[in-house]
Amino acid sequence: xxxxxxxxxxxxxxxxxxxxxxxxxxxxxxxxxxxxxxxxxxxxxxxxxxxxxxxxxxxxxxxxxxxxxxxxxxxxxxxxxxxxxxxxxxxxxxxxxxxxxxxxxxxxxxxxxxxxxxxxxxxxxxxxxxxxxxxxxxxxxxxxxxxxxxxxxxxxxxxxxxxxxxxxxxxxxxxxxxxxxxxxxxxxxxxxxxxxxxxxxxxxxxxxxxxxxxxxxxxxxxxxxxxxxxxxxxxxxxxxxxxxxxxxxxxxxxxxxxxxxxxxxxxxxxxxxxxxxxxxxxxxxxxxxxxxxxxxxxxxxxxxxxxxxxxxxxxxxxxxxxxxxxxxxxxxxx
Amino acid sequence: xxxxxxxxxxxxxxxxxxxxxxxxxxxxxxxxxxxxxxxxxxxxxxxxxxxxxxxxxxxxxxxxxxxxxxxxxxxxxxxxxxxxxxxxxxxxxxxxxxxxxxxxxxxxxxxxxxxxxxxxxxxxxxxxxxxxxxxxxxxxxxxxxxxxxxxxxxxxxxxxxxxxxxxxxxxxxxxxxxxxxxxxxxxxxxxxxxxxxx
Numbered sequence: 001x002x003x004x005x006x007x008x009x010x011x012x013x014x015x016x017x018x019x020x021x022x023x024x025x026x027x028x029x030x031x032x033x034x035x036x037x038x039x040x041x042x043x044x045x046x047x048x049x050x051x052x053x054x055x056x057x058x059x060x061x062x063x064x065x066x067x068x069x070x071x072x073x074x075x076x077x078x079x080x081x082x083x084x085x086x087x088x089x090x091x092x093x094x095x096x097x098x099x100x101x102x103x104x105x106x107x108x109x110x111x112x113x114x115x116x117x118x119x120x121x122x123x124x125x126x127x128x129x130x131x132x133x134x135x136x137x138x139x140x141x142x143x144x145x146x147x148x149x150x151x152x153x154x155x156x157x158x159x160x161x162x163x164x165x166x167x168x169x170x171x172x173x174x175x176x177x178x179x180x181x182x183x184x185x186x187x188x189x190x191x192x193x194x195x196x197x198x199x200x201x202x203x204x205x206x207x208x209x210x211x212x213x214x215x216x217x218x219x220x221x222x223x224x225x226x227x228x229x230x231x232x233x234x235x236x237x238x239x240x241x242x243x244x245x246x247x248x249x250x251x252x253x254x255x256x257x258x259x260x261x262x263x264x265x266x267x268x269x270x271x272x273x274x275x276x277x278x279x280x281x282x283x284x285x286x287x288x289x290x291x292x293x294x295x296x297x298x299x300x301x302x303x304x305x306x307x308x309x310x311x312x313x314x315x316x317x318x319x320x321x322x323x324x325x326x327x328x329x330x331x332x333x334x
Numbered sequence: 335x336x337x338x339x340x341x342x343x344x345x346x347x348x349x350x351x352x353x354x355x356x357x358x359x360x361x362x363x364x365x366x367x368x369x370x371x372x373x374x375x376x377x378x379x380x381x382x383x384x385x386x387x388x389x390x391x392x393x394x395x396x397x398x399x400x401x402x403x404x405x406x407x408x409x410x411x412x413x414x415x416x417x418x419x420x421x422x423x424x425x426x427x428x429x430x431x432x433x434x435x436x437x438x439x440x441x442x443x444x445x446x447x448x449x450x451x452x453x454x455x456x457x458x459x460x461x462x463x464x465x466x467x468x469x470x471x472x473x474x475x476x477x478x479x480x481x482x483x484x485x486x487x488x489x490x491x492x493x494x495x496x497x498x499x500x501x502x503x504x505x506x507x508x509x510x511x512x513x514x515x516x517x518x519x520x521x522x523x524x525x526x527x528x529x530x531x532x
Contacts, residue, residue: 055369077410080367084410109412109504113419113452140508150508198368201359205368220367223509 001197008199012056012078019063023328027066030073035083036090038073039066042097048166048175049073049095052105052159053088053115055080057196058219060329061155061298062105067327070163070334071104072097075118079198079301080220082110088118092127100128100172104162104179106151107135130172132179134158136188136309138247139216139225152188152219153261153298153309157321160334164323182317187244190224190307191236192217194265196300215239219263219300219307233270237277240308245285248312252286257321259309260292264299266306271295274306290318295333335433337392343531344401345385348378350530354523361519365506370519373411374526380408394433398425398441412504413520416453417462420445435473435481442470453503460501460513465489465521469528482531489525493517 005011016034020027030036043049052062053075062074073095075083092101101122103115112133119129135147136154151158161182165175192214195204205221208214213231216224231239250256260275262268271294282289290313298307311317325334335343352375359371384404388397399422406418424444430437446466455461457468472488473481497517501507506518 078372080369081373081409081411082415084407109453110410110415113412113415114410148507150505198372200372201368203359203363203368205363218367218508220505221363222367222505223365223512 001202003197003199005199008202011199012076015056016063016076019328026328027063030094031087031090033087035076035087036073036094037063037066037076038091038094039068042072042095044072044097046099047097048099048170048172049092049097049101050159050162050166050175051075051088051091051095051101051103052155053077053083053091054105054108054111055082055220057198057301058299060296064327064329065156065159067325067331068163069167069323069325070159070327070330079200082108082114085114085117085121088115089121092118092122092129093125096127100130102162102166102172102175102179103129103131104134104158106155107133107147107149108151128172130176132158132162132176132183134179134183136183136186137218138187138189138244140218140222143247150218150222152190153259153307154186154188154311156259156293156297156330156334157182157186157257157309157311160323160325161317161320163325164320167323178316178320182311185248185312185314185317186309187247188307188309189240189243190217190219190263190305191215191240192221192224192263192303192305193230194302194304196221196264196303198301217305219298221300221303233273234277237274237308238281241278241281241310244308244310248310250287250310250312253288255288255290255313255318256282257291257311257313258289258293259297260294261298261307261309262296263303263305263307264296265302265304268295271306274308278308291321293333297330297333335394337394337397338388338390340394340433341385341388341392341397344397345382347527347530348381348385351375351378351526354526358519358523358526361517361522364516365501365509365513366519367505369409369411370413370523373409373414374523376408377405377414380404394430395425398430412453413462413523416449419452420448423448435478439470439474442466442473446470455503458496458499459503460496460499460506460518460521461503462518462520462524464492464496464518465524468492469524482528486525486528489521489528493521493525496521
């Protein structure tokens, strides 16, 4: 393993120190341990605060989505581990502009436990909190158990929708409902080509033989639906797109937005080869591809691989996704 | 056993858990994200730090509360959070004056109930509960001197049995049938803790 590291145990803290040193105009710490971070101008008076968080190792998820028209605050855990409820609470306090706070994060057990605890503590302090979990990975549970699915790159769209609705002055319930509406119209699926190495473990989280791929992989290297020989890019794009299309029930005439996301070690060039094929499939199927996002939106350290996210658009989602957003990491990409 | 003696027992057990990191990481990586080894070693180290800082004449209840708090904050993953809230709830709800087998079993019952409630899980879902609940049954059915070995035997058998099923809860459930044959990492962590109490 070759990494730019001083000490595995201080990996996350040094990452955050670097980000705060570089982006002090946009971000500030909301707790003495730097594990709660908010927009430099937070809280935003009488706007709903959007708080997210989770384990480290996925940049720009989660910290990279703190910015105008996106999240107000974030709580940052160790690599692939939840932040503590105290860290979530610290981010919540500094994100509360008086209109309540919406928790938006991926559906992972440890995060749910700690965010739920933080929500209880915040309510005791008089802050109204609601939660919407993002659960977009279609291969992690069947459609009749959608709520059990894990959250992956669709988080990027959830932040955009929540942040845009909040910036327009929507109420807490309205912002929550907008994200739930997005969830009902969004699906993702990933494919892994090489594993992640946790800095503190120093070992790959899984092994893939040369020439193998893991179809349906999660952003922590969770096993997918099958492992097999690496297919040509077009076949992979076809499988991802067909699986999500079936799950969403896409039909000719539907309008969609698509995100082709790199998992950390796959070059942009290859992502555009996948995006090319998705565009061809849409043309062939009479599906209107309104916008394609290509880049690293949710990663898994140095995992090679990609994920595809599809959002079925209506006027409401189209409007929210078109609103301005800015953050040091993803402003121009959203 | 008094509080100071209990703190020493927990300190020794947590020191022994340091060597389980690789095994637990590998088990967890089969079906999850491979961070359980880090959780257990960091959390056990945090418990040791707090045990060393306890005052004299500390009660066993306070020892367990402090240990539970430390275990849950070092690396607050699902496992650490659930175990921590279970241990704290058990310490608050039961009497640990003597730290007798009967007291520890009653304490363990509250731990299991809390984990089941907060984790929305039950025995047979392929979680720590699969080892915890049978180990309490076995300890209860045996004499003071034989309780720990009976608990270890029961937990070992339960883990082997549930290795053959697919997980129904948590990250491992996403792996579905591909997790069949892999022993549950959380239940194994609990077994290693029991063994470390020997």
